[in-house]
Amino acid sequence: MPVAKPLFIILAFAVLAVLTACGNDKAATGEEKTIKVTTTIGMITDVVERIGGEYAEVTGLMRAGVDPHLYKASEGDINKLDKADIIFYNGLHLEGKMVEILEKMAKDKPTVAVSEKIDRSLLRTGAQIGLDTEFDPHIWFNVQLWMKAAESIRDALAEFDPAHAEQYATNAEAYLNELRQLDAEVAEKIKTIPEQSRVLVTAHDAFGYFGDAYGMKVMGLQGMSTASEAGTKDVTDLRDFLIDNKIKAVFIESSVPRKAIDAVIQGAKEKGHELKVGGELFSDAMGEEGTPEGTYIGMVRHNADTIVGALK
Structure with missing residues (x-):
């Protein structure tokens, strides 16, 4: 019996060492540091993937050919929003049928409208095309405005995950340079x-x-x-x-x-x-x-x- 106690202690330390090594391996791969992001439209999904890079696991709700004006969230979509650490959407009533859901999610986790920080004087209104005063949500068609949306995504990721703020800033600057070139090319x-x-x-x-x-x-x-x-x-x-x-x-x-x-x-x-x-x-x-x-x-x-x- 006197021999059993030291043997037990040795085994315990061995198990602890294995668990610690596994934890270190996991941290080294970045798995523990990956944040879960859910987005609405594909344009936002693409930007978040570019800026988030290896530190963001991005799930987009709306795929090719999907009309966001008429889109209704499924049970699976709500589950994806529930599991997200942070949510990005366009705002300006583009996702009109999802407003209630997004407002509910905002009570529990960061839920970011990428259009929120854009100066309203730069936005078109419905009055310009004979509708009410609602802002036109299709901001991605002016590349310079979409650059402002990209900056909002960068800032929100950095605020939520400050440990990787520098990487988000680096990724964003590279992407913004591509957008500047795109803007000039289209013009x-x-x-x-x-x-x-x-x-x-x-x-x-x-x-x-x-x-x-x-x-x-x-x-x-x-x-x-x-x-x-x-x-x-x-x-x-x-x-x-x-x-x-x-x-x-x-x-x-x-x-x-x-x-x-x-x-x-x-x-x-x-x-x-x-x-x-x-x-x-x-x-x-x-x-x-x-x-x-x-x-x-x-x-x-x-x-x-x-x-x-x-x-x-």
């Missing part, structure tokens, strides 16, 4: 379109910030939200404008049914004016994951190239 491409042809016609009014930033007249059949529907007068008014101004191309959107645009094309045809579909643009959702258009930068570049290709 140069749009300048190659003859001024009288710089008219962008789409299914819903998502591209207002793009038009303001890069010098295009933007017209949409529906309002800022796809929850509104285009009426017969909207179709005929737009048809007549396109005929009168000899506009040759309109655009469809990946996340919006093309029925209303097809009605405009058909109406113009009946009046002897041929309209073509200039291509598919990404408006409220990015492209498929793993494609260039499945990133924010690739999406913006695709849109600019498609618009120029049809209108130049």
Whole structure:
């Protein structure tokens, strides 16, 4: 019996040493330091992944082709929000049907609207397109405004996880440099379109910030939200404008049914004016994951190239 006690102590220390080694290995891999992030739209998911890097495990709720204006959170989505350490969403009522859920989550954990810190004087209002005074939520179409959203994401990650604030700042600066180059690239491409042809016609009014930033007249059949529907007068008014101004191309959107645009094309045809579909643009959702258009930068570049290709 006297021998058993020292043996027990030796075994206990051995087990403790193994557990400590496992813990150190885990810490070395960064697993314990990874924060769980849940995001709403793909554009935000992409930015958080770029800035969060290896320290953020990011789960996006809305995939390619999903319309955030009409999106309803599933039980699985609520579970993902519950499990998150921090949540990022657009705000400005883009995720209109999720507002209640996001407000509830904000009571228990950091829930960040990436648009919150943008100077309201830089935002478009519904009054600019004949609606109420609600701000236009499609801020990602002005790359300079989206840079401000990226800065908000950087700051929120650093505040929540100060141990890696330096890495978030480094990642953000590299990404912001890419966005500065993208902004200049898009501006140069749009300048190659003859001024009288710089008219962008789409299914819903998502591209207002793009038009303001890069010098295009933007017209949409529906309002800022796809929850509104285009009426017969909207179709005929737009048809007549396109005929009168000899506009040759309109655009469809990946996340919006093309029925209303097809009605405009058909109406113009009946009046002897041929309209073509200039291509598919990404408006409220990015492209498929793993494609260039499945990133924010690739999406913006695709849109600019498609618009120029049809209108130049």
